[in-house]
Amino acid sequence: MFPELLNHRAEQVSARLNAAVLATPPHRLRDAMLHAVSGGKRLRAFLVIEGAAMFDVPAAQAVQAAAAVEAIHAYSLVHDDLPAMDDDDLRRGQPTVHVKWDEATAVLVGDGLQSLAFDLLADPAMGPHRADLVASLAKAAGAMVLGQAQDIAAETADTPLTLDQITTLQANKTGALIAWSAEAGARLAGEDPAPLTSYATALGLAFQIADDILDVEGSADKTGKRVGKDAEAGKATFVSLLGLDAAKNRAGELVQQACDALANYGERAESLRAAARFVISRES
Template sequence: MTGRVRRFDEALAAANLKVEAALKALLPQAEGPESRLFDAMSYAVFAGGKRFRPFLVCESARLFDVREESALRAAAAVECVHTYSLIHDDLPCMDDDDLRRGQPTVHRKFDEATAVLAGDALLTLAFELLADTDTHERARVRVELVRRLAEAAGGRGMVGGQMIDLASEGVALDIGSITRLQRLKTGALIAFSCEAGAVLGRASEEAHHALHAYAHDMGLAYQIADDLLDAEGEAAVVGKATGKDAEAGKATFVSILGAERARAQAEMLSEQAIQHLDLFDEKADLLREAARFVINRRN
């Protein structure tokens, strides 16, 4: 392992610890008649994972010297939205998965109704966190964070992408359609994560644009890597069932391009993403490593 990769792994692990501590402080405590709901929320949030999106929030915030508490609250909000999406994606009416991060999915551990409610509660908690004055003293900044996250998570973002994904089973999509699907389903929340620091830091339009372009290319590289993991990975390593896209007849980057061309495309997108960070010199080195990480991960 090179020193550069080791530094990134250590930074990702350190950010994970800080985000987990923030989440433990911010999630509702399991008490009262609704405690089953809070147990399910915690079960999902603390089931593991790399906290990659929160890491992007923290690193983008660091570019603009945003105070750590603000960055961690925004990072926790992103993780709440991401976890909600996983809970709902795993439901029988969606992808019908039994495993997530190597353990039973929320609807298997609890029940379907509780899983739906846990996802709903995590989604709404995210906006509660962003709207609080502890996230930023300026109301305009908080409103902008809420607006951008709502757009990234809603019908013109992640939820819209999921709808397209469900409708695409057995449909022969072309590469442009798949790119749009994944830009919404996966890329929109990654884009918010990369730009949240610029919003918190009240950065220039040039900085916003650079981070948006970085997120666009890195997000697509991330999804191509996901498709490769589904096609080639082992469930025990990936932490969830693999080969499901092919079983469902879903068109993916791999099914259209083939594994070799898909891998080359992911590498090209990763390098393009890195080039968008020239504006930030060495302060963006960990974001550069993040773009390399997404195409080399094993789960």
């Protein structure tokens, strides 16, 4: 069953990520980093590991690459939660880092996790293609940062974003790391990741639409974060532009596109198809 497999992969990656953080010198910063990487679905990690299995990549390399992208994801959340950005006090059902510690610590936690991610990928044990992994993740992380900047700028814009503009923004902010995760297995194997791009693109957009839907229909108890923020801020989202039902339909169409894009991989890609279906059925 998919939930059990997702949880198993999450446990593997959490163990590797925690070990990497604990290898740093004892300090309150280390404690805050451990807090920042705790919890979460580990969907990006799942995509890395299951994608790598399709290309017979050694499991240890796949888990380490998965830990790297989760470190980048966690860093982005810590910084996004800061008062200067989204000003959130709850993340994954726990106090955000700047609330539990302070803003300076939160900035440093994000910096440290970003550094840790590239340290993990640059490890010689990651094999002959680690330079490609490092370079491609650096580009994906840069796109994510651009997406956050676009999101902040949109909050003060004179006119709401159009659907095309939101699609572009979210392809950067959310989609870039999801795309890297889906393509990482091919990169680890030295294969062309392009055949997985259509899957990754559709999946990333479906994920964000589902997030917008959860902000309307979800509860803080299940999502582990504050909901209803977009409406409060008068922010343009897929739901506000398309309507709730149309947004759900669009997300379903994108999941089907993602699944169809994996046709050439046959049964080897079934876990990636299951991940796509999970994206729009999740409650957090």
